[in-house]
Amino acid sequence: MIDELHEELASLYVLGLLEGDELASFQAELAHDSALQALVRDLTESTARLAYSVPGSPSPALKARLLDQIDTAARWRAERKIVPFSVPAWLPWAAAACLAISCAWLGQLYLASRSENALLRDQQTLAEFELSSARNQLKAERLIAQHEVSSATGQLAAVDQNLKRAQQDADDANLQLASAQKLIAARDLQLAQNSERVAELEAKAAHDTDLANFKISTLASLLGNSPQALAVAVWNPARQEGVLRVEKLPALAADKDYQLWLVDPQYPIPVDGGVFTVDPATGEARVTFKADKPIKSLAKFAVSLERKGGVPKAQGPMVLLSQ
């Protein structure tokens, strides 16, 4: 049973309408399908009869031309025919001899060919073996090359990664260097400022410690009971402080203190320099003092005996006075 698809393909095939792959595929099927072959034959026959469906007759001259042509062709064929000749009696024997010689020669040729063929087969086997060996070697070399390429690629990737890492480190180092340079510049600036400050301070210290600027006075006792009392006062006008050292001052009563006074002409009354006590046994004391007010020009030092804790204005008897 032929399906519609194959009926259609057979119809198109009969009309010469199949092309390309479709034609090749159908021809392949047709070669092995007797039913399809029968259908194609039937369709070819019935389709060929369409030639009867259209009108037309050739001219009578055509037949005459054709008959002339085939007559010419027939004569030409006849002229080419070989004229028979009588066969001599010895000819079969000669032919047999020739045949025998030919057979012998062909046999020898056959044996030689077999030998040569075997040799060629051996050579072919050897060539195939060499080819196989060469292929294997090529395959091995290809594998090695692939491995090397893969390894080199890996190394290249690692080197590239290291390079990137080093580049990153270099970038970081550059950043740190820039930061350090900024820090150094800041430190240098600060150092310069500090140096300036040190210089200023050194200058100031030199000025402050210059003994030429110090006011040094000895104070003499004004008391009859302690004529041997002695005191030395040193005043640093730059630092507005001074040191008083006394000896052999009488011991104080419990409710009394000695009070130092600094005489500056700019003030109407002496400036308070602080209270102090002395060692009851030796009458010595060493006192560092500061003025209660800024002193511009120190004229004299004085020490009075006052009530415990001191007073803002000298009230008690004057004990010592600078000379």
Add this chain to the structure above:
Amino acid sequence: MSTVALCWSADFAVSQARCVTPARMKTADNLDPSAANLERARADAELLRRIARDDREAFSQLYDRFSRPLYATALRILNNPSEAEDIVQDVFLALWEKAASFEVTRGSAFAWAVTLTRNRAIDRIRMRTRRAELLSQTTAEDAGTQPSDAGPDSATRLLFKEQAGTVRAAVAALPPEQQRAVELAFFSGLTQQEIAAQLREPLGTVKARIRRGLLKLREILGGRHD
């Protein structure tokens, strides 16, 4: 259609390969189309076998039987009487040269001759690139010369008329759309796609029409020859 088969009794076709007499035509009045086709094919094959042996008379008879349909086919395709005669001449020379290679198992001599004619005509029309011009023309007119008294004998002419009548009736029995598709496919030399474009129908529809048309023709004309 039975009258077509009148002249093709088996004895006559095989042994004589000549056209029949009216008396013998009457005796074969009841021959069915397939049997008639078979007898005709055998007669044609016998003529070809004789031609292979350089039988001039057989060639003359084959010419009388085939020349009109072959010429009509070439004319319909080429629409040029001179070129159609050239094609027919080439085909008959080919039959003369290749008669020995004809195999009856592969089909009838007539189908072989028609196929040769059609292929050569289509090759020529494609070579000339006159397809568009020819397609624009409708039915080919009968431009050929009418057979003279010196042509085929009256029995052969009668056979031709009967064959032509039978086939034309078969074609006319097809639905118009199948008829048009089959005619274009057989006589135009167009491809499937070009036929579909010409008919302005989908390709699948055109293929189905061709299939149904050819199957119908086979049914009417009795395709099997062996």
